[in-house]
Amino acid sequence: MSLNRRTFLQMSALLSGGLALNLYDLPVAVAQSGRPAPPDISPRAFVHIASDGTITIMAKNPEIGQGVKTMLPMIIADELDVAWSTVHVQQAELDESLYGAQFAGGSMATPLNWDPLRRVGAACRQVLITAAAKRWNVPESECTTSLNKVLHGTSKRSLSYGELAADAAKLTPPPLASVKLKDPKDYHIIGKSHTGVDTRSISTGKPLFGIDFTTPGMLQAVIQKCPVFGGKVKSFNQAEIEKLPGVRHVLVLAGSLSTDPVVSSDPGMEPGIAIVADTWWQAQSARSKLKVDWDFGPGVTQSSEAIAKRAAELFQAPPANTIHATGNVDAALHSAAKTVEATYTYPFIAHATLEPMDTTASWKDGKIEIWTTSQAPGNGRKMVAKELNISPDDITIHLTRTGGGFGRRLANEYMVEAAYLTKQVGAPVKILWSREDDFTHDDYRPGGFHAFKAGLDAHGKLTAWRQHFITYGVDAHYASGAGMGGNEFPSGRIADYGLYSTAMPLYLRTGPLRAPGSNTLAFVGQSFLDEVAHAAGRDPVEFQLELLRSTDGKPNRLHDVLAKVAERSNWAKRSTTPGRGMGIACYASHLGFFAEVADVTVDAKNQIKVNHVWVVGDIGRQVINPAAADNMVYGSIVDGLSQMAQEITLDQGRVQQTNFPDHPVLHMRQTPVIDSYFLITDNPPTGLGEPALPPILPAVANAVFAATGKRIRTLPLARSGFSFA
Amino acid sequence: MPPQKLTINNTVHTVDADPDTPLLWILRDILDLKGTKYGCGVGYCGACTILIAGEPARACQTLLSDVGTDPVTTIEGLSTDGTHPVQVAWQEVDVPQCGYCQAGQIMAATALLASNPHPTDADIDAHMSSNICRCGTYTRIREAIHHAAASTSTK
Ligand code: FES
Ligand code: FES
Numbered sequence: 001m002s003l004n005r006r007t008f009l010q011m012s013a014l015l016s017g018g019l020a021l022n023l024y025d026l027p028v029a030v031a032q033s034g035r036p037a038p039p040d041i042s043p044r045a046f047v048h049i050a051s052d053g054t055i056t057i058m059a060k061n062p063e064i065g066q067g068v069k070t071m072l073p074m075i076i077a078d079e080l081d082v083a084w085s086t087v088h089v090q091q092a093e094l095d096e097s098l099y100g101a102q103f104a105g106g107s108m109a110t111p112l113n114w115d116p117l118r119r120v121g122a123a124c125r126q127v128l129i130t131a132a133a134k135r136w137n138v139p140e141s142e143c144t145t146s147l148n149k150v151l152h153g154t155s156k157r158s159l160s161y162g163e164l165a166a167d168a169a170k171l172t173p174p175p176l177a178s179v180k181l182k183d184p185k186d187y188h189i190i191g192k193s194h195t196g197v198d199t200r201s202i203s204t205g206k207p208l209f210g211i212d213f214t215t216p217g218m219l220q221a222v223i224q225k226c227p228v229f230g231g232k233v234k235s236f237n238q239a240e241i242e243k244l245p246g247v248r249h250v251l252v253l254a255g256s257l258s259t260d261p262v263v264s265s266d267p268g269m270e271p272g273i274a275i276v277a278d279t280w281w282q283a284q285s286a287r288s289k290l291k292v293d294w295d296f297g298p299g300v301t302q303s304s305e306a307i308a309k310r311a312a313e314l315f316q317a318p319p320a321n322t323i324h325a326t327g328n329v330d331a332a333l334h335s336a337a338k339t340v341e342a343t344y345t346y347p348f349i350a351h352a353t354l355e356p357m358d359t360t361a362s363w364k365d366g367k368i369e370i371w372t373t374s375q376a377p378g379n380g381r382k383m384v385a386k387e388l389n390i391s392p393d394d395i396t397i398h399l400t401r402t403g404g405g406f407g408r409r410l411a412n413e414y415m416v417e418a419a420y421l422t423k424q425v426g427a428p429v430k431i432l433w434s435r436e437d438d439f440t441h442d443d444y445r446p447g448g449f450h451a452f453k454a455g456l457d458a459h460g461k462l463t464a465w466r467q468h469f470i471t472y473g474v475d476a477h478y479a480s481g482a483g484m485g486g487n488e489f490p491s492g493r494i495a496d497y498g499l500y501s502t503a504m505p506l507y508l509r510t511g512p513l514r515a516p517g518s519n520t521l522a523f524v525g526q527s528f529l530d531e532v533a534h535a536a537g538r539d540p541v542e543f544q545l546e547l548l549r550s551t552d553g554k555p556n557r558l559h560d561v562l563a564k565v566a567e568r569s570n571w572a573k574r575s576t577t578p579g580r581g582m583g584i585a586c587y588a589s590h591l592g593f594f595a596e597v598a599d600v601t602v603d604a605k606n607q608i609k610v611n612h613v614w615v616v617g618d619i620g621r622q623v624i625n626p627a628a629a630d631n632m633v634y635g636s637i638v639d640g641l642s643q644m645a646q647e648i649t650l651d652q653g654r655v656q657q658t659n660f661p662d663h664p665v666l667h668m669r670q671t672p673v674i675d676s677y678f679l680i681t682d683n684p685p686t687g688l689g690e691p692a693l694p695p696i697l698p699a700v701a702n703a704v705f706a707a708t709g710k711r712i713r714t715l716p717l718a719r720s721g722f723s724f725a
Numbered sequence: 726m727p728p729q730k731l732t733i734n735n736t737v738h739t740v741d742a743d744p745d746t747p748l749l750w751i752l753r754d755i756l757d758l759k760g761t762k763y764g765c766g767v768g769y770c771g772a773c774t775i776l777i778a779g780e781p782a783r784a785c786q787t788l789l790s791d792v793g794t795d796p797v798t799t800i801e802g803l804s805t806d807g808t809h810p811v812q813v814a815w816q817e818v819d820v821p822q823c824g825y826c827q828a829g830q831i832m833a834a835t836a837l838l839a840s841n842p843h844p845t846d847a848d849i850d851a852h853m854s855s856n857i858c859r860c861g862t863y864t865r866i867r868e869a870i871h872h873a874a875a876s877t878s879t880k
Contacts (some may be wrong), residue, residue: 065823065860195819202824203812203831205760205800209824211769212759220754245743281750286741354764354772354825354859404761404859436764627819631865635822638861660857667864671849696760 036250041116043123045098046076051160054150055082058092060099061109062375063198064405065635066081066689067628070197072117078189079121079182080232081145082161086365089197094377094397101401104375105410105512107590107687110624114685124168131167132159140143153191184622187587193627206600208401210358210373211432217250218360218428220280221421225272225441228296228653229508230257236413241275244289246282249425250275253417256387262473265480265511266379266411267445269387269420277424280432288422300508300653307650308345310504311449311470315343319468321476324486332496334465338457340535343451345425346526346715348444348648350663351513355403356438361418362428372415373402373658380412384419406639407512423569436532439663440636440655443511446472446482450524455496460536462547464496472510479510484517487589489525493547508650514639515690519588522694523701523715526585530702536626540702541566548586557618557681561595562586564679565616571596574706579603581706585698591692593618596637598672598699601659602707607715610672610700613637617676617692620683632688633676640696642666645724647716670724731792733758733803744790749773751789752799760800760828764857771856774829774836775799781836800828803835811835814873822860830856834870843874 048056057076065068073089092099100116108478113282125145132150133140136157144151151158161168184190201208226232233252241250243465255271258264273290333339359372368388373379377397384393418431426440433441448471455464472479477589484501491497513519533543539561548559566572566584574582579602586595599612615633623629649656657663701712712720728741733756740751747766752758752775753812764772766785773784776798803809807816811834821827830853837844837852844852849870 042796065825067822193819195816196821196824198824199816199819200807200812202821203800203825204759204803204805204807205817205828207759209759209761209762214757214759277752279754281743281746281754285745352859354770354857355762362817402823404823406859432763435767436765449800490839507744631819631822633864634864635861638858638863642861659767660765660768665857666861666863667857667858669854671861671863674864 006264008174016550025046026033032605041120041263042098042099043120043176044202046117047080047124049161049165049168049700051162051165052158053086053206054088055080055086055148055161056088056090058099059089060092060102062102062104062377062399062405063113064104064375064402064409066104066109066405066632067196067625068104070194071625071628072109072113072296073197074189074194075114075117076121078120078187080125083146083147084189084194086148091229091399093398096378102378102504103272104405105407107592107689107691110687111591115164116176118181119176119179122181122485123173123176127168127171127173128161128164128178130171131164135159135164135167153694158592160607178700186279187595190624191622192625194625206706208484209355209403210360210371210400211355213360213371213400215428217360218430218499219276219425220283221274221276221429221431222280222283222434223253223272223274223417223431223437224287224290224292225270225437226294226296227440228294228299229441230259230270230299231294231296233273234293234295236273241286241289244282248276248278250420253420259507261477261506262479263509263521265509266314266383266413267509269413269416270441275422276421276429280430284434286303296702298509302507302650302653304649304651307504307618314470314502314504315449315451315468320502321351321500323469323484323499323501324491325498327496329464329466329496333453333455333466336463337458338535340532341453341455342531342711342713343449343529344527344713345449345523346447346520346523348447348510349513349646350439350442350444350648351406351408352439352660352663353406353408357414357433358431359418360428360430361415361422363419363422363426366390367396368419368422369396369398370419371398371400373400373403373409374412374415375407375409376404376412380415383416384493386418387416388423406514407516408442410512417523435660436658439658442715443480443509445513445519446479448482448520452528454528454532456532456536460538462490464531465490465494466498467500468497468503470500471503472506474505475503476501478503479506481510481516484521490520490547491567491633515589515693518587518690518694519640519697521644522585523697526695527588527701527711527713530583530585530698530705531683541571544586545670546698555681557593558586558588558595559691560681561593561616561618561679563679565595565614565701568616568675568677569599569614571597581703583699583702583704583706583707585695585702587694588691589694590690591686592688593690596695596699598696600700600703600707602704603725606722608700608704608722610670611643612673612675612698613696614675615677615692616679618679618681618683619688619691620685622679622685623678623686629688630676633692634674636690636692637674638671638697641670641700643723644697644700645716645718729789732794732796734798740789740839741814742789746789747785748775748787748789748792748797749784752784758799758801762825762828764826771827772829774832774856776836779836781833781838800831802819803831808857808876811838811873814869814876818865818869818872820862820865820869820870822862826858826860830858832867834866834873837870838873838877842878844870853863
């Protein structure tokens, strides 16, 4: 357990914006933790074999669309040596003492589970061999397995796993560290495409999701929160609301927000008015009749315009913090043959999972049972225990399938809301946020501002890089998702480098959104690098390959994916027709290394059509479920493109975008042809939830420059005068 | 308002609810047909797409009082065992990521194929662009629609 917990804690710190580590540093951090020691998890908890031969494998982590409910059991099944068609996958409850860390975040399912779950499968297989050897009274070394059977070679006997199940159940599995793992060439499940275990149920509309859960006597609730974050209820027409059809309870939530020194991504329950009714529509209809007098609190003075104005002022002042500096960047810029300067900006955006926040909770005799869509249910359990002042042991948490996470469900306040309400009203309660609640009370991906200055020598070689990041927080205590680490490229690649920050206060929830940090830092860094390459009169690929070239003889993974994507996209022979262009970018995040090329057409009205995208990724030596991996790549590209057009703005503390039409997701007709390719390298397998996303934003922006000569330095596209066709 | 009769997936149900209730919430919370999903509630996302008299409709924008005697088909009405050609295609291509939008996508695709059994990519894009997939499975949705078109034409 120790490694899992420790790494999980590091991840949590990272995801919640503690940012002890730069996201870019994560590969190093994991490498430093040494070879993954098999954690203290019980193999038996994962595998159940019935006497009729049915194999049940538990899926430990929350399934949010990233495919872990299929992929993690595949790993076990292969080492267990069973036919995948005989496997029934079951979603595990939250029990981290049995299963190890159970969360969906940071693209960590593969790196954290690849080794332990193979060992779980192998240990269970070993127990079956031991049981068979005993039955036959032969040495274990003479026994082998083949698809749900133990075989004794010399006597040609065989016993099915089902026949051995009862005996095997009496044996103690061997220590995970001791088991022998398969030679990868013998994999028969890993590395082959397998359909999602829930795909059939999804296609027939089975009730799989949190929103679908129901239990007898269940009431449904909505919570009206203040339009300004953290605002409190002064008074409202309670008597009137209580009389509306179906309404059972109307409660004022005082909330339990903690906001020092900055607002965290999951600060607890926001104040508001809960309406609990027989059906959700009744609760939602009653809400529309509310007349509330709010105490808006400190957030009401905030606006996007004022924030942008303040950032412009801060750029004129010396930076408050040094994140990382080497050499003497100012002197190097002074003596450079040529300098390039630009300022980049990106907005706050929302997660907007298609299934809004929801959870059902049922309080009975001092204990609580919860059915939730959380990505980090272990943290949720702690929050519920604290809010209700009960022991975590009195909380049972079931994980439902989840209609999208993207980091939003690393926060658990909706779980706390459901738990609080069921205890208050004494009946099971489903809390379901409306889409408008979801947009206006998100933990937003924070916006940011970057001023760059780079120096080139007479040969067009990069010699100096200065970057001033204006962000949110208090001193060097950044708002969640609003920090950056010192290893940001080209740090370490040039002698004279300076990365500085200045934080301004913010009274709003921010948090991690898919590829946190990276989804903005790739855009600004890789776009500016493209500018510098053009200023140097050099090809952007050749310019960046030179910077990335390995100096220690070991392959540089980012260099290699960049070279590969240039080759696959036929970069060297790209067309130079006006109005059409190709752009390239690369980025390493969440242990994955990705390079992408976009081919775009831009019309006279500055409408961008993304025609084709080439993706080359290095996620190590094994792609576990290839078809699902491609699907994650497609999704990352669509998500990244969507991000380019999205924006959340504040006016008098109120979020102005309330539904999808104001904050669009890419449509099918806007989706390019996507070529997904994995470069296999001799490195441990890593995850795909995130790393394919960051490079697409700068690749498209750079392509637009190639097509039009115009730089997109401000997102969303509309603020640079562009849109998607 | 007296209880209303609704024909859903060839079964007649009698529903006693406020006539202004969107059909989406009648399906989900009264009739326990949870396949049809809530995404935006404003007719934009398509997660609640159903067929009314064979035409695609937004259940979140259709009031109970508007349905009348027209037959309603939801995802559960295509087949419960996943054997409808569009459902089969969705499984063969393994379209879903989170899966939340997919009932709406499948219903929209079913309507498209009913009126245009052999759609081109452009036809598919035009028809399907009013259903959003937050996870970005469009590439696979397009592929699955072609699959379904091919499988029905060979039957
Ligand atoms: S929920 Fe009906 S269109 Fe979005
Ligand atoms: S599969 Fe998640 S919204 Fe479409």
